[in-house]
Amino acid sequence: MLKTIEWTGEAVRVLDQTRLPGQIVYLELRDERQVWDAIPRLVVRGAPLIGVSAAYGVVLGVRAGRGVDAVCDYLATSRPTAVNLFWALDRMRRVAKAGGDADRLLAEAHAIRAEDEAMCLAIGQNGVTLFANSGDRPVRLLTHCNAGALATAGIGTALAPIYAGLQQGLKFEVFADETRPLHQGSRLTALELREAGVPVTVLCDNMAATVLAQRKVDAVIVGADRIAANGDTANKIGTMPLAIVSHHFGIPFYVAAPTSTIDPSLPDGSHIPIEQRDPAEITGTPPRATAPDGVKVFNPAFDVTPAALITAIITERAVHRPPYRFKKL
Ligand code: MRU
Numbered sequence: 001m002l003k004t005i006e007w008t009g010e011a012v013r014v015l016d017q018t019r020l021p022g023q024i025v026y027l028e029l030r031d032e033r034q035v036w037d038a039i040p041r042l043v044v045r046g047a048p049l050i051g052v053s054a055a056y057g058v059v060l061g062v063r064a065g066r067g068v069d070a071v072c073d074y075l076a077t078s079r080p081t082a083v084n085l086f087w088a089l090d091r092m093r094r095v096a097k098a099g100g101d102a103d104r105l106l107a108e109a110h111a112i113r114a115e116d117e118a119m120c121l122a123i124g125q126n127g128v129t130l131f132a133n134s135g136d137r138p139v140r141l142l143t144h145c146n147a148g149a150l151a152t153a154g155i156g157t158a159l160a161p162i163y164a165g166l167q168q169g170l171k172f173e174v175f176a177d178e179t180r181p182l183h184q185g186s187r188l189t190a191l192e193l194r195e196a197g198v199p200v201t202v203l204c205d206n207m208a209a210t211v212l213a214q215r216k217v218d219a220v221i222v223g224a225d226r227i228a229a230n231g232d233t234a235n236k237i238g239t240m241p242l243a244i245v246s247h248h249f250g251i252p253f254y255v256a257a258p259t260s261t262i263d264p265s266l267p268d269g270s271h272i273p274i275e276q277r278d279p280a281e282i283t284g285t286p287p288r289a290t291a292p293d294g295v296k297v298f299n300p301a302f303d304v305t306p307a308a309l310i311t312a313i314i315t316e317r318a319v320h321r322p323p324y325r326f327k328k329l
Contacts, residue, residue, distance in 0.1 A: 001149045001192065004049055005056070007110065012056040016043050017150060021191040029053075032061035032071050039078035039085075042182065046151020047225045047261050048116045051084030055109035058092040062105055068096035080273040081234055081302050082225040083263040088112050113153045119258035120154030122316035127161025127256055129319065130219070130312070131170060138171035138199075140217045142208060145179045145236035146188035147223025147256065157256040158223045159189070161314070162198060173199045175211055179236060180204075181281040181299065205238050209245045219311075220246050224257035231307030231324025232269025233257075237300055243309035252311040259315050264326045269304035277301050 002024065006013050011028040018041060019025045027043060029035045035057030038044050044053045054075045061071030072089040079085060095108045131139040139162075147158035155163045162172045174193055179185035186202045193200040203211065211217060220242050226234045233239075233255050246253040266272060279297035284290040291297070313320040320326075 001155070001195065004150055005044065005052055005113065005153055007056060007106075012053065012060065014038060014044050014053065015150070017045055017188060018043055020150075021187050029057070030060065031064060032057045032066070032075060035060065036075055036078045039075075045184070046146060047082035047084040047223065048119075048152040048157070048258060049150075050079060050082050051088035051260060052109070052113045052116055052153050054078070054085050055088045055092055055112045058089065059102065059106045059109050062096075062102050068093060068105070079275055081275045082261070084258075084260050087260045116152055116258065116260075117154035119260070119316040120152050120156055120160050121164075123157050123256050123258065123314055124155060124160030124164030126316070126319050127221070127254070127314040128164040128168065128170070130252075130254065130314070131161065131165060134170060134218075136171075138173045139165065139219075140173045140175075142175040142177070142211060142217045142220045142242070143189060144177040144185060144205075144208075144220075144222050144239050144242055146184040146192075148189055148192045150188045150192055151223060156192075156223075157258065158221045158254075159192070160256065161221070162193075163196065166196065166198070173201070175201050175203055175208070175217060177205050177208055177238065177242075178202060179238060184236065208242055212242075212245050212249050212251055215249070215251070217251065219252040219254055221254040221256060224255050224261050225302055226266075226272050227255070227257060227262045227313065227326065228266040228269045228272060229264045229324075229326045230268045231310055231313060231320075231322065231326070232272070233305045233307070233310060233313070234269060234272045234274065234302045235305065237303050240303040240305045240309075243305040247309045253309060254312050254314060255305075255310050256314040259317060262315070262326045264328050269306070272302075272304055274304075275301040
């Protein structure tokens with residue numbers, strides 16, 4: 001599997017996900033500004049990986065002589081929806097408040113990264129129990145966006161049960177939604193599943209309802225950017241319609257995420273801030289324009305799936321079933 005992030009001693013080295021699937025390019029981010037810039041550009045992306053990247057960004061800022069609070073406040077403005085960003089920054093702030101120096105902050109960033117790896121493995125172990133009765137038949141799943149190894153420091157969240165299942169001899173077949181407008185599904189999920197030897201079929205987002213109606217899959221499994229106390233879940237735009245269609249056809253709809261993605265301070269999903277992105281992601285730029293000049297564009301990066309449509313939420317601790325009542329840890 002491609003390594004998404006590593007600490008070099010002076011910089012944080014990240015896989016540039018904007019270049020995938022065609023090119024494997026690593027960038028060395030040398031200060032907190034470069035880390036900030038990499039987050040909204042989606043050089044690094046996926047809720048857990050955003051948190052890990054920001055933690056190393058704090059280390060870089062503090063090493064350059066800036067105050068922890070100022071660096072954390074700055075990095076907190078990079079993207080609004082994935083709560084892992086704020087969760088990681090809070091951990092860094094707490095270490096500084098307890099008197100931690102740059103070395104101690106670096107140790108905390110390493111710990112955040114290592115915990116993320118461990119959480120992914122545990123999500124995989126918990127998630128695979130849902131598919132354990134499939135016998136010799138391949139487990140057929142549909143996923144949206146990329147909540148795999150490329151979105152984390154480990155083996156991913158939504159794809160982790162697949163990787164855990166492969167170790168146990170299970171077989172899988174996956175439909176990967178393309179995920180307009182930035183194609184995280186076709187560019188990233190299809191790439192990492194192909195590398196892992198999992199048969200993967202790419203489809204446009206508007207074809208997923210047909211796949212579900214034709215019962216070509218046993219379940220839908222996705223990641224999350226923020227889960228409210230009642231289980232309402234923000235994830236990549238296009239997730240909610242999948243949940244609605246799954247519910248209609250009686251197909252299980254699973255969310256897999258670490259507890260660092262749960263925000264129990266928000267009672268429900270209506271409070272989750274949703275990132276709005278550049279219209280050019282949808283309209284393209286000449287000569288490859290896909291819409292006429294001057295039209296208005298609606299480009300939210302995430303939607304919120306009502307908890308009532310979620311069959312189970314898989315975390316590193318358990319497979320949670322409704323009603324969801326997540327509390328402060
Ligand atoms: O805009 P992105 O690519 O950062 O969106 C990513 C997603 O929506 C993922 O599903 C989510 O962050 C979970 S990643 C384990």
